[in-house]
Amino acid sequence: MARMIEGRWEGDWRPTDEDGDGAFLRKDSVFRDTLPPTRPEPGRYHLFAAWTCPWAHRALLARTLKGLEDVIDVHFANTLGDHSWEFEDPSMSPHGDRWLYELYLRADPAYTGRVTVPVLWDARDGRIVNNESSEILAMLDRLPSDAPSLRPADLLPEIEAWSARMYGALNNGVYRAGFATTQEAYDDAVVGVFDMLDQLEAHLEGRDWLVGDRPTEADVRLFVTAFRFDAAYHSLFRCNLRRYADHPNLLAHLERMLALPGVADTCDLHAMRAGYASVRAINPTGIVPIGPHPLPGVSGSPRRSPAPQRGR
Secondary structure, eight states, rough: EEETTTTTEEEEEBBBOOSSSBBBOOOOOOOOOOSSSOOOOTSSSEEEEEEEOHHHHHHHHHHHHOTTTEEEEEEEEEEETTTEEEEESSSSSSSOOOOOHHHHHHHTTTBBOOOOEEEEEEEETTTEEOOOOOHHHHHHSSSSSSSSSSGGGGGHHHHHHHHHHHHIIIHHHHHHHHTTOSSHHHHHHHHHHHHHHHHHHHHHTTTTSTTTSSSHHHHHHHHHHHHIIIIITTTTTOOOSSSSSOHHHHHHHHHHHHSSSGGGGGHHHHHHHHHHHTOTTTTOOOOOOOOOOOOOOOOOOOOOOOOOBBBO
8 A cells, every 4th residue: 555745655555553563543534624505516526436435435325315416526436556546547537537646636736645535626626625534424414405414413412422433343443354464453353343233233123223213324324334344344354253144133224225215326336346356455366256146226247437427
C-alpha cells in the first residue's frame, strides 16, 4: 500500500500503528467541509465511490434512499492498484483520469495522506468537499428530499450509540482482523467482530430494524458490512468463526435492506469481490474467490462497471 507525501507517493507503507504490535490503524479523513442544506444544482456535486468499499457504500445508499440521483452524479474507481483507486476506463472519470489520486491533486497539489473513497467533489469550484463517509451520509440526509430522514432527531441518540458500537467492533473490526500482522492483534479483532454479531443477532429478535420502525443510518452502517461479510471478510479477512448467513435475524435484516427500492442497484457482488482481491496486502495472488452464491436480488455475474451515473 502507499500514501502521498506533499503530492508524491511513499511506498512500502502499511496501515498499522507505530508501536509495532501489528494492529490496524485507520487514519482520519482530511477534507471535512460540508454542504448547505439546500437542493444543489444538478451537475455541480459528484460522488466518487468503489463497489468494493463499505464506506463509499454508505454514501451511495444515502444518495439512493434520499432520492438524490438527479442532483448527485456518481463515478466508480474499483481496483486498488499501486497508485490508489483506478478507474476501469478514463470515461469513468469526468476529467479523464486513470487514478483517483489525480482528483486529490486537483484539490491540493501538495496533498499528504491516503487516497480514499468516498469523495464528494464540487465540480464548479474544483475542490473536494469531504472524504469522510459518515459526514457525507449526514450531509446528504440533510438535503431537501421527499424521503424520510435516516437520522431523525428523536432517534438520533440511539442511532449514534449503535453506530459507535458497530464501528469499532464490526465495521472497522473486520479490517483490524484482515490487516493484522500479529496473532494477538488478529485474535483481538476477530473476537470483537463475533461478539458484536451476537449482540446484533439478539437485538434483532422480533425487530425489523435496529432503531425505530423504519430504516435509519444504523441499518445502513450494518448493511454495508453485512453485504460483504461472507463474500470477502469470511475468507480474505479471516473472519471465519461463523458465516454471516449462520445468524438468522441478521440474514433477515440483510434481505429486508436489499428489498428496499434502489438498494440492490448499489450492490455488485462480483465487482466487490474483485476489488478486495486486488488488494495485494491481503491477497498477493490477486485470485478472485468464486463464492458464495449471490444473495437474492444482487448481481453476482462478472460485468464491467457502468458508465458514470449522471443526474437525471
